[in-house]
Structures are given as C-alpha cells and as structure tokens.
Amino acid sequence: MMASKPIASTVTGPAVSAVLPALLSRPYPAVMGILNVTPDSFSDGGQFAAPEEALAQARKLVAEGADIIDIGAESTRPYGSQPVTAEAEMARLKPVLADVIALGVPVSIDSMKSEVVAWALDHGAAIANDVWGLQRDAGMAPLVAARGVPVIIMHNREQADPAIDIMQDIAAFFTRSLAIAASVGISPDRIVLDPGIGFGKTPEQSMTALARLSELDAFRLPLLVGASRKRFISTVVPSEPQQRIGGSIAAHLIAAQNGARIIRAHDVAETVQALRVAATIEGQQ
Known part of the structure; x- marks a missing residue:
C-alpha cells in the first residue's frame, strides 16, 4: 500500500452526511458529470486542463x-x-476546485491518494471517489471514517485476466474493501460500490459486469456505474471515444435496469434525457 502522511480528523457536518441520501432518493439514477483537469485522460485529456x-x-x-x-x-x-505526485494533483486542482464547488452541486474528488482527498475535502468537496477501493493507500479508509463523507469503492485489478470469473473477483474485492471500511468505522450508509467498468477487465468482462450487475445487490449497497466512452464499446462497433455516446447510453440504461443508482458520464445532457425517459416509460407499465 502507498504510504500516506498523517491527516487531521475533522468530522463533517449534517449537510455533507445528507448528500448521498438526497442523491439516491429520486426515481431515476443520479448523474455524475466527469471533469478531468488532466493532460492525458483517455477521452478528453487536455481539453479542460486550463x-x-x-x-x-x-x-x-x-x-x-x-x-x-x-x-x-x-x-x-x-x-x-502516467502517475503523478500528490503535489501535482493539488496544483491542478487549486485553480478550479473552489469555483466548481461554488456552482452548488456536490463535488466528488477522484483520487487514489488520501493526501489529495483530504485537501479537497478541506476545500469543500463532499465525496471521496477511490478507484482502488480503500486498498491502495492505507490512509484513505481512516480519512473517510474521520470525515464522515460518502465514499465510492471501485473494483480494480493491476491487469486483466480473461480466465477468471469477473463477478467472483469483484465480489471478493468488495468483501475485502468492506472489511477495511468496517475496521475503521465507516458507516455502511455512506458507501457506494462501483464495479469498475474497463478497469482490470477485458472488454468481454466489462460487458459481463454490466449484464450481471444485479448480482452485486447481495451487498445491499447502492451501485455506481461508469461505462462512459469506454473501450469495450469499440469492440462491438469500432469507434473513437467521442463517437461512443450511443454505446455509453445503451450500457448505462442496462446498468440502471440492473440496479445502478448513480451513472458517471461525460455526455451529461444525453445521459440525463435517456435515464429520465426510460424511467418515465417504465413508470407507465
């Protein structure tokens, strides 16, 4: 595990603790819009670095x-x-985070480093989004517990293994992560699980995870799915990331039908429309 610096414990107030219930209370999934302030993200690297x-x-x-x-x-x-230091991450975040938070919607910080997450929470972020599910940085779980914020626990692997049953692997990973969470006192009602579409998976395994998403209901925790513009789409219909809106929406509608309560997307307007129309049609049945 990555070493981490000591982080002060500051329990958050009721406004932060109410973020997750509010997001999950509606009849259709909440939509998480992706903002990458990076030079090298797979779909929009460099577009929003300034x-x-x-x-x-x-x-x-x-x-x-x-x-x-x-x-x-x-x-x-x-x-x-390309990995970057915590200092580099914070340098990219500092010019924009306060202004983004001022827009009035909850902000989640997508980082696997507890130092970066602590800094972002100190400056108004409301949710921790850890792509290594509390298993990479030993300081992440204690930080989340101390702050009382919602945390997204994502399944990940160092590399794909086409020979494994990916759903068994996801379940085993989540079991380990939830044991870590319980050991430091993270409340289950502040945990969201993410199967990590595209991470440590073959394209076929990513599609399997979407098709069998409902198996994760056994954890009795809300699910987040982020299939937006992912590479598996191009194995069905050859396409570049910006040409995968249709495939992204198809995957996200299936995820919603299989129980996802939060959808992480680049193309927010199209995703919101698709989810709300689908939910309305289903409500007529």
Missing part, C-alpha cells in the same frame, strides 16, 4: 443536469496513464 476551460465545462455539466461533479487531476485510465 482553469477557465475546466470551469466552463463544469458550468456546462451542471446546466445539462449533472447531480454531482466528479473532478480528477490524475488520469486513472486503465492503460497508458
């Missing part, structure tokens, strides 16, 4: 109906990403 461009994109996401803004300053794409 502070003014990042803020303009955040405003656009909110106007299109995003319920959460997920801001990340280190690419965690499953292939070819």
Whole structure:
C-alpha cells in the first residue's frame, strides 16, 4: 500500500452526511458529470486542463443536469496513464476546485491518494471517489471514517485476466474493501460500490459486469456505474471515444435496469434525457 502522511480528523457536518441520501432518493439514477483537469485522460485529456476551460465545462455539466461533479487531476485510465505526485494533483486542482464547488452541486474528488482527498475535502468537496477501493493507500479508509463523507469503492485489478470469473473477483474485492471500511468505522450508509467498468477487465468482462450487475445487490449497497466512452464499446462497433455516446447510453440504461443508482458520464445532457425517459416509460407499465 502507498504510504500516506498523517491527516487531521475533522468530522463533517449534517449537510455533507445528507448528500448521498438526497442523491439516491429520486426515481431515476443520479448523474455524475466527469471533469478531468488532466493532460492525458483517455477521452478528453487536455481539453479542460486550463482553469477557465475546466470551469466552463463544469458550468456546462451542471446546466445539462449533472447531480454531482466528479473532478480528477490524475488520469486513472486503465492503460497508458502516467502517475503523478500528490503535489501535482493539488496544483491542478487549486485553480478550479473552489469555483466548481461554488456552482452548488456536490463535488466528488477522484483520487487514489488520501493526501489529495483530504485537501479537497478541506476545500469543500463532499465525496471521496477511490478507484482502488480503500486498498491502495492505507490512509484513505481512516480519512473517510474521520470525515464522515460518502465514499465510492471501485473494483480494480493491476491487469486483466480473461480466465477468471469477473463477478467472483469483484465480489471478493468488495468483501475485502468492506472489511477495511468496517475496521475503521465507516458507516455502511455512506458507501457506494462501483464495479469498475474497463478497469482490470477485458472488454468481454466489462460487458459481463454490466449484464450481471444485479448480482452485486447481495451487498445491499447502492451501485455506481461508469461505462462512459469506454473501450469495450469499440469492440462491438469500432469507434473513437467521442463517437461512443450511443454505446455509453445503451450500457448505462442496462446498468440502471440492473440496479445502478448513480451513472458517471461525460455526455451529461444525453445521459440525463435517456435515464429520465426510460424511467418515465417504465413508470407507465
């Protein structure tokens, strides 16, 4: 596990603790809009690295109906990403985070480093989004417990193994993560599980995870799915990331039908429309 610096314990107030119930209370999934302030993210790397461009994109996401803004300053794409230091992440976040938070929707911090997450929470972020599910940085779980914030626990692997049953692997990973969470006192009602579409999975395994998503209901925790523009779509219909809106929406509608309560997406307007129309049609049955 990555070493981490000591982090002060500051329990958050009721406004933060109420974030997750509010997001999960509606009849259709909440939509998390993706804001990458990175030079190398797989779909939009470099597009929003400048502070003014990042803020303009955040405003656009909110106007299109995003319920959460997920801001990340280190690419965690499953292939070819370049690690950066905590200091570099915070340097990318500092010019934009306060202005994004001022837009009035909850902000989640997408980082696997507890030092970065602590800094972002200190500056108003409301949710921790850990792509290594509390299993990479030993300081992450104690930090989340101390702050009392919601945490997204994502399944991940160092590399894909086509020979495994991916659902068994996801379940085993979540069992380990939840044991870590319980050991430090993270309340289950502040945990969201993410199967990590595209991370440590073959394209076929990503599609299997979507098709068998309802098996994760056994954990009795809300599920987040982020299939937006992922590479598995191009194995069905060859396409570049910006050409995968249709495939992203198809995957997200199936995820919603299989129990996902939060959808993480680049194309917020189209995703919001699809989810709300689907929910309305289903409500007529």
